[in-house]
Amino acid sequence: MASSSAAEGVSMDDDYETLIATTDVELLKRAWRNEKAAPEILRYESKLVSRVNKVIQLMEEIVEEKSSGGTDPLSVSLYQMDLDRTLFLLRSYLRIRIQKIEKYVFHIQKTEELRNRLSKYEKDFAKMCENDLEQHLDESVLSKLPKDYKSVLRQSSMSEEDDMVPEPQLDAFVLCRSKEYLTGIQLEDGPVDDRSKLFEMEPGVLHFICYKSIKALVESGKIDLL
Amino acid sequence: MYGSKASQLVKEFASGEKGQLTTYNNDLIREVVAECTQHHLDFQSLIRKMQEEGLDIQTAKNADHYGALIHHLAVVRNKRCLMAYMYNRAEIIRNLLWKIGHMLPQEIKVKLCSTEEEHFKNHSKALKNYMLKVEVDLTVVTSPSSSPISFPSPSPASTHAPDMVPPKDPYIKVRVIDDIGEGILLSDDKSANFALHSMHLLKRTDAEQFIAQGKMEELKG
Numbered sequence: 001m002a003s004s005s006a007a008e009g010v011s012m013d014d015d016y017e018t019l020i021a022t023t024d025v026e027l028l029k030r031a032w033r034n035e036k037a038a039p040e041i042l043r044y045e046s047k048l049v050s051r052v053n054k055v056i057q058l059m060e061e062i063v064e065e066k067s068s069g070g071t072d073p074l075s076v077s078l079y080q081m082d083l084d085r086t087l088f089l090l091r092s093y094l095r096i097r098i099q100k101i102e103k104y105v106f107h108i109q110k111t112e113e114l115r116n117r118l119s120k121y122e123k124d125f126a127k128m129c130e131n132d133l134e135q136h137l138d139e140s141v142l143s144k145l146p147k148d149y150k151s152v153l154r155q156s157s158m159s160e161e162d163d164m165v166p167e168p169q170l171d172a173f174v175l176c177r178s179k180e181y182l183t184g185i186q187l188e189d190g191p192v193d194d195r196s197k198l199f200e201m202e203p204g205v206l207h208f209i210c211y212k213s214i215k216a217l218v219e220s221g222k223i224d225l226l
Numbered sequence: 227m228y229g230s231k232a233s234q235l236v237k238e239f240a241s242g243e244k245g246q247l248t249t250y251n252n253d254l255i256r257e258v259v260a261e262c263t264q265h266h267l268d269f270q271s272l273i274r275k276m277q278e279e280g281l282d283i284q285t286a287k288n289a290d291h292y293g294a295l296i297h298h299l300a301v302v303r304n305k306r307c308l309m310a311y312m313y314n315r316a317e318i319i320r321n322l323l324w325k326i327g328h329m330l331p332q333e334i335k336v337k338l339c340s341t342e343e344e345h346f347k348n349h350s351k352a353l354k355n356y357m358l359k360v361e362v363d364l365t366v367v368t369s370p371s372s373s374p375i376s377f378p379s380p381s382p383a384s385t386h387a388p389d390m391v392p393p394k395d396p397y398i399k400v401r402v403i404d405d406i407g408e409g410i411l412l413s414d415d416k417s418a419n420f421a422l423h424s425m426h427l428l429k430r431t432d433a434e435q436f437i438a439q440g441k442m443e444e445l446k447g
Contacts, residue, residue, distance in 0.1 A: 146266035
């Protein structure tokens with residue numbers, strides 16, 4: 001079965017191999033893993049997502065072509081499986097982000113830095129989300145409270161800052177692995193005497209560490225979360 | 227005792243099963259809100275009393291000052307409890323969208339208050355709106371073989387549940403657990419006899435819709 005299709009399949013397979021090896025899917029997998037493990041929302045990988053979309057389109061065309069061409073069903077199903085996995089990654093990536101926005105919508109909306117991490121559509125979504133939740137809380141309870149206590153962000157008008165906004169726990173612990181030798185990582189937890197000590201990371205070694213300490217390194221792509 | 231009703235409210239939420247809603251406690255909420263109003267009135271009358279005595283509210287630390295403070299703190303505490311109750315419920319309600327889709331079943335509806343129901347509808351709209359827009363970008367997502375977002379989808383089939391776990395194998399073993407009917411064409415143009423309790427090895431993408439409808443179950447292991 002394989003030998004009959006081998007001859008005409010070679011060039012096709014080569015194209016396919018290079019296509020798959022362009023690692024955009026691998027990069028997406030990384031972005032997805034990071035997003036999944038990080039307590040806060042990370043920067044939206046807009047270029048990567050649009051490239052992955054093109055990859056997906058190509059893969060679909062290949063599957064389409066193969067299945068209508070009547071080549072052996074085994075290879076079609078392999079391509080289909082690959083396609084399914086990529087689609088899963090993409091959807092899961094977008095979904096995790098949307099769920100984070102749902103959860104921390106007030107915090108994201110009032111923090112410029114976080115808001116800028118969203119894609120255009122995510123921003124629209126966050127805006128709608130914020131309005132809906134605010135309206136809901138206002139109509140059900142807040143509007144009935146005495147006048148100094150109606151804010152959705154503050155406990156009372158006597159609070160000097162927004163003290164009623166749920167925020168992600170940045171001191172949560174995460175599993176991570178560095179790609180290169182890193183040094184000078186400041187630990188932000190533990191006993192005070194230990195904090196001045198700088199921490200090193202060997203490439204490829206797993207660490208269980210407070211997210212806050214490596215936040216910047218995750219954002220710059222030096223450390224991967226697992 | 228100040229704040230005991232509010233803490234009762236929070237306890238009621240916390241003692242519920244995780245991710246499950248209890249019936250919206252309208253009476254208790256009203257009572258807590260009324261308590262807040264009363265505290266505020268007491269607070270204001272104490273402040274007025276201090277002002278009439280010609281005392282500076284900021285610096286005078288007499289009994290009335292601390293009395294007023296207690297009333298203020300009681301309102302804040304009540305508010306925190308109310309918000310914890312509402313906010314956590316809202317979170318569960320939004321999660322329902324991911325779990326059971328955009329239609330609220332009657333047995334859940336009766337547990338919500340009117341603004342909660344409204345919130346669910348609005349949030350569903352926001353989510354659909356986002357998915358529609360992304361769909362423009364990700365036209366691929368709507369391919370017939372794998373439509374996670376099919377519009378409009380009034381069916382109870384969850385549009386998300388099927389791919390919450392990464393796909394391992396394109397084929398899965400399923401058992402038919404409900405009457406499906408005959409003449410169903412699979413994606414490879416073959417049809418199968420889906421008699422009740424029969425087992426099949428199907429393409430995951432073919433089987434997902436039936437699993438979502440509760441007509442098939444996946445056999446694992």
